[in-house]
Amino acid sequence: MNIQDVENLAELARIELTDKEKESILRDMEGILKYVKTIQQVEVGDIRPSANLQNVWREDKIEPREFSRELITRQFPDAQDGFLKVKKIL
Amino acid sequence: MIDLKNLTIEKAHASMKSGEFTCVELLEAYLKNIDLKNKELNAYLEVFADAKEHAEKAQKKFKDGTAELLTGIPFAIKDNILFNGHTASAGSKILENYTATYDSFVVRELKKAGAVIIGRTNMDEFAMGSSTQTSAYGVSRNPYDLSRVPGGSSGGSAIAVAADLSLVSLGTETCGSVREPAAFCGLVGLKPTYGAVSRNGIIAMGNSLDQVSPFGKNVRDTEIIFNFLSKYDPEDSTSVPENFRNKNEGLTSGSPKTIGVPWHLFEKGMDPEVMDNFKQSVEKFEKAGYEIKEIELPFSKYSLEAYYIIMPAEVSTNLARFDGIRYGYSEQGNKEIKNLKEIYTKSRGKGFGQEARRRILLGTYVLSHGYYDAYYNRAIKLREKIKMEIAKTFETVDLIATPTAPMPAFKIGEKLDDPVAMYLCDIFSAPANMSGVPSIALPSGKTKNGLPLSIQFMAPHFCENALFAVGKEFEAIRESE
Numbered sequence: 148m149n150i151q152d153v154e155n156l157a158e159l160a161r162i163e164l165t166d167k168e169k170e171s172i173l174r175d176m177e178g179i180l181k182y183v184k185t186i187q188q189v190e191v192g193d194i195r196p197s198a199n200l201q202n203v204w205r206e207d208k209i210e211p212r213e214f215s216r217e218l219i220t221r222q223f224p225d226a227q228d229g230f231l232k233v234k235k236i237l
Numbered sequence: 238m239i240d241l242k243n244l245t246i247e248k249a250h251a252s253m254k255s256g257e258f259t260c261v262e263l264l265e266a267y268l269k270n271i272d273l274k275n276k277e278l279n280a281y282l283e284v285f286a287d288a289k290e291h292a293e294k295a296q297k298k299f300k301d302g303t304a305e306l307l308t309g310i311p312f313a314i315k316d317n318i319l320f321n322g323h324t325a326s327a328g329s330k331i332l333e334n335y336t337a338t339y340d341s342f343v344v345r346e347l348k349k350a351g352a353v354i355i356g357r358t359n360m361d362e363f364a365m366g367s368s369t370q371t372s373a374y375g376v377s378r379n380p381y382d383l384s385r386v387p388g389g390s391s392g393g394s395a396i397a398v399a400a401d402l403s404l405v406s407l408g409t410e411t412c413g414s415v416r417e418p419a420a421f422c423g424l425v426g427l428k429p430t431y432g433a434v435s436r437n438g439i440i441a442m443g444n445s446l447d448q449v450s451p452f453g454k455n456v457r458d459t460e461i462i463f464n465f466l467s468k469y470d471p472e473d474s475t476s477v478p479e480n481f482r483n484k485n486e487g488l489t490s491g492s493p494k495t496i497g498v499p500w501h502l503f504e505k506g507m508d509p510e511v512m513d514n515f516k517q518s519v520e521k522f523e524k525a526g527y528e529i530k531e532i533e534l535p536f537s538k539y540s541l542e543a544y545y546i547i548m549p550a551e552v553s554t555n556l557a558r559f560d561g562i563r564y565g566y567s568e569q570g571n572k573e574i575k576n577l578k579e580i581y582t583k584s585r586g587k588g589f590g591q592e593a594r595r596r597i598l599l600g601t602y603v604l605s606h607g608y609y610d611a612y613y614n615r616a617i618k619l620r621e622k623i624k625m626e627i628a629k630t631f632e633t634v635d636l637i638a639t640p641t642a643p644m645p646a647f648k649i650g651e652k653l654d655d656p657v658a659m660y661l662c663d664i665f666s667a668p669a670n671m672s673g674v675p676s677i678a679l680p681s682g683k684t685k686n687g688l689p690l691s692i693q694f695m696a697p698h699f700c701e702n703a704l705f706a707v708g709k710e711f712e713a714i715r716e717s718e
Contacts, residue, residue, distance in 0.1 A: 186615055
C-alpha cells in the first residue's frame with residue numbers, strides 16, 4: 148500500500164484528508180492489514196457463507212407511521228420553502 | 238437514604254410498591270450522585286430534562302396499580318440508541334446536533350413499561366473502540382481507578398451502573414463493547430443471541446453483529462432486562478421470529494453441567510493475574526460439580542482477524558449515510574464550497590474522528606475490486622466455519638468459558654497509537670459475535686491493585702437461560718467464600 152492508494156480510498160469514501168492524516172492512516176492500515184491477513188493461511192475450503200440462514204418475509208403493505216415532519220426538516224443544514232437545498236452537482 | 242450500592246431491580250420495585258420510596262425519590266438519589274461524580278467520570282453526555290416527568294408518570298402507575306417490574310426503574314442509555322426528540326450523537330462530532338426523530342424499539346418498550354431513562358452515556362465514536370477514548374466528547378474514567386479507562390465502546394453505560402449513577406443501563410455490542418467494559422468495571426454484561434433484541438433505532442456499526450446489551454450489578458438484573466426486551470420485531474429484518482427461538486435445543490441437559498475451556502487460546506498475550514484468576518474460577522466450578530473439558534477451536538481462534546475485515550466492510554457502507562446533506566455536521570454554510578461533492582468530502586473529513594476514518598477506509602479497501610476475494614470473501618467463509626465449529630462444540634459441552642478480556646483496565650492514553658493492540662482487547666469477545674451465540678461476563682475477583690476481573694461464558698443460540706443459571710451459581714459460590 149502507498150499514499151496513492153490511501154488517496155484513492157479517501158476519494159471513494161468521500162473523506163478529505165490532510166497530508167499528515169494520509170501518512171498516519173497509511174501506517175495504521177499497513178499494521179491492521181498485516182494482522183488480518185493471517186486469515187489467508189486458514190484453509191476454509193469451498194464453503195458457502197450463510198448456508199444455514201433463512202429469509203423472513205413480510206407483506207409489502209403500507210402502514211402509517213408517526214413522524215414529526217417539523218423535527219426532520221428543522222435538521223436540514225440548508226432549506227428553502229420546506230425543501231432540502233443542496234449545492235449544484237457539477 | 239436509599240442504599241443504591243445494594244439496590245436491584247426487584248428490591249427497587251418492592252420498595253416503590255410498598256411506598257418506602259417513590260420513583261421520583263429514586264431518580265433524585267441518582268441525580269444527586271450524577272451531580273457529584275459525573276464531571277469527573279464523564280459517564281453521561283446529557284441528563285434528559287424530562288426524566289423527572291417520566292418518574293412522576295411511573296409513580297402514578299404505582300398509585301393506580303398498573304406498575305410492572307420495570308416501572309420507575311432508572312436506565313442509562315448509550316448515545317447510539319434513538320429516543321424521540323432527544324439528541325443521539327453516537328459519540329461523534331458528525332451527529333453532535335442530531336435529534337432522534339423516532340424511538341428505537343428498546344426505548345419504545347422501556348417507555349411502555351414506565352422505565353425512567355435518565356440520560357445518554359459516552360461511548361467510543363460510532364462504538365468503534367474498546368476504551369471510550371475515541372469519543373468526540375472526551376474520555377470517560379474508570380470508577381475503580383480514575384487514571385484508567387472504563388473499557389468500551391459502551392464505557393459510559395458501564396460507569397453509570399458501577400458508580401451508582403443509574404440502577405441499570407443499556408449498551409450495544411458489535412464485538413465485546415458491553416462485556417469488556419463490564420469486566421473493567423466489575424459488572425455483569427450480557428450479549429444476547431444475535432436477532433434476540435431488535436436493532437431498530439440503533440445507530441448501526443456492523444449490522445450483522447450489533448446487539449443491544451444490558452449492564453447490571455448482578456445476573457438477575459440483566460436477566461430481567463433481557464427477558465423484557467427479547468422479542469420479535471417485524472421492523473428489524475434480522476429479528477428472529479418467536480417460532481425459531483428454540484431455547485433448549487443445543488443444551489445436552491436441562492441445566493448446564495459441562496464447561497468447555499479452549500486452553501490453547503491463552504498461550505500468549507495474557508496478563509498473569511487475569512490467567513491466575515481464570516484458573517481459580519474454573520477450579521471453583523469443578524468443585525461445584527461441573528465437568529471441565531478441554532476443547533480446541535482452530536477456526537474461532539481467527540475470529541478477531543475475520544471480524545476486522547467484516548466489521549469495517551459494514552462500517553464503510555453504514556457510515557456512507559452521514560454526508561452533511563440531511564442532518565448532522567455540515568459544511569453547507571461554507572461559502573467557499575461550490576459543488577455538492579466538496580460538501581461530502583469536507584463534512585465527512587471534519588465530522589468523523591480518526592478511528593471512524595480508519596475503519597471506513599479499511600472497509601472500502603477490503604470491499605474493493607481486486608481485494609474482495611482475498612479479504613471480505615475469505616472472511617465471510619471463515620465466519621461460516623466459526624459458526625459450524627461453535628455449533629459442533631456445543632454438541633459436547635453446555636458452555637464455553639474464557640476470560641472476558643486478556644487484561645484488566647489499562648491506563649488512559651494507552652493503546653491509542655496502536656490500533657491492533659487496542660483491537661486485541663476483544664480477542665475473547667469475537668467468537669460469540671461472529672457466531673451469533675449469547676455470552677455473559679461475570680465479575681470474578683480483583684487484581685492486587687483492586688481492579689475488577691471477569692470470566693465469560695458462551696452458550697448455544699437462545700440459551701441465555703443457561704448463562705443466567707451458571708451466573709447465579711457463580712454468584713452463590715463467590716458469596717459463600
